[in-house]
Amino acid sequence: MTTDSLHSHPTETNATGLSQSAAPSASDTPVDAAELPLDGGLPAADLPPGWLAVNALDLEAQGVARRPDGKVVFIDGALPFEIVSAQVNRKKNNWEQATLTEIHRESSQRVRPGCAHFGLHAGACGGCKMQHLQVSAQVAVKQRVLEDNLWHLGKVKPENLLRPIEGPAWGYRYRARLSVRHVVKKGTVLVGFHERKSRYVADMQECPVLPPHVNAMLMPLRELIAGMAARDTCPQIELACGDSVTALVLRHLEPLSQGDLDRLEAFANQHGVQWWLQSKGPDTVRLMKPGGPVLSYALPEFGITMPFKPTDFTQVNPHINRVLVTRALRLLDVQRDERVIDWFCGLGNFTLPLATQAREVLGIEGSETLVARSRENYSANQATRSAGEALCPTGFVARNLFEMTPEMLVADGYADRWLVDPPREGAFALAKALSDLHQQHLAQPGSLPTGWNAPKRIVYVSCNPATLARDAGLLVHQGGYRCVSAGAVNMFPHTAHVESMAVFERTDAWL
The missing domain is CATH 3.40.50.150 (Vaccinia Virus protein VP39)
Known part of the structure; x- marks a missing residue:
């Protein structure tokens, strides 16, 4: 959303579900946020009460602002050069942690997130923290x-x-550890990353940072696990993609029945993946059906091919x-x-x-x-x-x-x-x-x-x-x-x- 649109619509909702306002929320003196300096140099004392001028991002992709008394405020969801309001969640003597609640002036680098599960809302996925920032700006911040x-x-x-x-900014994540949770109350199985700042598994129906063919498998994986007798004792699926092989390592706490093994094999045949099974530690990982192509990646400039096991460390x-x-x-x-x-x-x-x-x-x-x-x-x-x-x-x-x-x-x-x-x-x-x-x-x-x-x-x-x-x-x-x-x-x-x-x-x- 541009500054011009803020002028024409005093209060709107942006892509993250946050309120954006061009008028002060806690001041008797009207303030036009578009007229505030763009360089982050506005003295905190010159802002209406409750407003914060964000001037940086920290290592956790939180916006950094200062109150008039100099106290630092780390704000989830805020970007540099934005004027915002925020809800404080934690207070210490020299700093506070807060969550963005309202944007009074938006950064020109703010973009609509590419994933519906990204954001500050309840249940949002915690896998990404910077989808609201334009990719080239992300690189500049790093x-x-x-x-x-x-x-x-x-x-x-x-x-x-x-x-x-x-x-590539999307479809790049060839390695991932996906949590699995059978939620009895909802009558469903969840497969994905954890919710932001939570131990719960996010209700992910898509994940555009995963390769497209893996993204398309998220819902079928949920259906697969839901139909297995071992759905309560399979806490994790580890993904490892090579150049031509996609390996899925299923962590199972109890031995799998023949029926479950048959379901896994049918899934592998349908989706073109290799199942590996892990009953205990990493040394117990084994290929469910021996044979087939080898998991590997190439470094073509050097004429090198690197075979690897799905639990070996390789770059994401x-x-x-x-x-x-x-x-x-x-x-x-x-x-x-x-x-x-x-x-x-x-x-x-x-x-x-x-x-x-x-x-x-x-x-x-x-x-x-x-x-x-x-x-x-x-x-x-x-x-x-x-x-x-x-x-x-x-x-x-x-x-x-x-x-x-x-x-x-x-x-x-x-x-x-x-x-x-x-x-x-x-x-x-x-x-x-x-x-x-x-x-x-x-x-x-x-x-x-x-x-x-x-x-x-x-x-x-x-x-x-x-x-x-x-x-x-x-x-x-x-x-x-x-x-x-x-x-x-x-x-x-x-x-x-x-x-x-x-x-x-x-x-x-x-x-």
């Missing part, structure tokens, strides 16, 4: 979150900003992953005579493409299972390549990377370049071990083992800007590196999740 974290937490300012990596968004791998390797700029270490290598998402460019690669990962899978993937890909395109010698090691020491780092040998792709906890122990070696080098030149040096370049792929900023602060201020570039990656459109990439280069302090 880029700003990255820059703010690097500076405020790490005191690091990249020398260059990378262009954000973007891709395969479209972005292809671009992410390509950019990471371009920024790392590996030469044919160089050795590379891929830290937190997983099942080889970066390791195998690196093996098409380097002299030698070492992949290090905490999970023994993923290390075994990465070795299998390396062998399988090596077997399909011609002699002139063979992958370089590549080793894989299982190790707890949250307990790295300088001694362990030296024992891994000199690598010209590093690729670091940690989980949300970041790579603090690794960054600290490298920084400790640098401090040792400064205090005692020549004390490092002969032939060992810090990597010339590090590309760090992050899924948490706060831990990236912490680790970047170590590398820049104690580790002898400069942050030459950083940029956001919109791996999860419509969510507040911020994926990013940063590049570090060794300074002359190591020489």
Whole structure:
């Protein structure tokens, strides 16, 4: 809705069901919201009582405003540069949490959500938090979150900003964990994400962030589970899509009857999916009907195919992953005579493409299972390549990377370049071990083992800007590196999740 329409309709309802008004709700002096500054710089004291000027979004996609006394208010559903009213749900000494109730001036970046289940209403799905914000603006917000974290937490300012990596905004989510709930009072089965701020499963009839063929299966899945004898003991369905195979992992707390197995098989034949069954922990996951095509995804630019199991960690968004791998390797700029270490290598998402460019690669990962899978993937890909395109010698090691020491780092040998792709906890122990070696080098030149040096370049792929900023602060201020570039990656459109990439280069302090 535009500002002009607000002028012509003093009170209307927008796409999220919120009231929008061009007149003050709690003031004797009429105020035209359209005449208020657009830069978020309006003093809070100049607003009518109860009105709030939103000037930012936080990491949870909540609008951030300040009251006249300086208290911060986090507002669910509000966007920067909006003038709003809100219902306070929680109060602390220095901040409040609130929910948007009325928009007096709407952001030009506010859009109609693409999913009927998104919003602030009772029962709304909690899977997405930013569908009301235009996609390019979402990316801009995430880029700003990255820059703010690097500076405020790490005191690091990249020398260059990378262009954000973007891709399809809908139908991108190839990995998902869908909760299942038989609601006896309603006489139905629910399959989907949880309601916002609730343990209840949302009554989802569609989900446009899922691939179209999976979106079309939501209602048939509900009917399937409702017709099963085990409908009360199947709490979860995990989705894993490959390039040509869709796998569904059914968590079942009790053994399934033959009748239920027959229903699952009929569903698989009708919808072209593979059922995997999980009776207890992840190690119990098994293919219901052995044989058939293998679950995998391709990295065509490198001639790599990655088989995986549905419970293995793979990126949610395969479209972005292809671009992410390509950019990471371009920024790392590996030469044919160089050795590379891929830290937190997983099942080889970066390791195998690196093996098409380097002299030698070492992949290090905490999970023994993923290390075994990465070795299998390396062998399988090596077997399909011609002699002139063979992958370089590549080793894989299982190790707890949250307990790295300088001694362990030296024992891994000199690598010209590093690729670091940690989980949300970041790579603090690794960054600290490298920084400790640098401090040792400064205090005692020549004390490092002969032939060992810090990597010339590090590309760090992050899924948490706060831990990236912490680790970047170590590398820049104690580790002898400069942050030459950083940029956001919109791996999860419509969510507040911020994926990013940063590049570090060794300074002359190591020489």
